[in-house]
Amino acid sequence: MRSPLSHRRDYSEAQIAPTMRVMSFRRLRSLGFAALLALVVAVPAIAADSDVVVKSGGVSLTIPDGWAKVDRAPSDVIDPRTLLVVGTKGARPLANPTCQVAAYRVPADGAVVVVIGWKDSFGGPRQLNLKLRRNTFECFDGRGAASQITRGGHDYQVSVMVGDKADADTVAAALAVGRSFAVVR
DSSP, X not given: OOOTTTOOOXXXXXXXXHHHHHHHHHHHHHHHHHHHHHHHHHHHHHHHHTOEEEEETTEEEEEOTTEEXXXXXXXXXXXXXXXXXXXXXXXXXXXXXXXXXXXXXXXXTOEEEEEEEOSSOOOOOSSOOOOOEESOBTTBOSEEEEEEEEETTEEEEEEXXXXXXXXXHHHHHHHHHHHTOEEOO
């Protein structure tokens, strides 16, 4: 008796061609899926590479393209003091501010993030809780969010101010910048 594995079959080209087409289609589909998967993994990694970490006063924020570090507004306040300010194009310090946090020009379609820090700590939350709403700041009528956080024996406040014409992407970016707060001592 012959083993089925040793049985030799003769295949004609007509029988092989459809099988080869199916295999080629499956191979192309697999390659297409692999290429799509590579894009899904690579694009966010490339986008994340465009973010920049900005440091000042012992703290850092991660900012996306279109954002930059902003000069600190003049202030006589030493505790708390302004440690780091970033914003979109058009953000700048006001000449004669009356408030420490809202001491910056917020572009109508942009945003500003301000970090202030105290010398001591009274103890506070370990996580930021930034929720955008109106009338958050005494000297700023627009939408804003503020949250205090304790890190390394110091209290910090991260404040986000958003212009009235800022789109959803700008608002999301501003909140993400605020949430990227880190101590870098």
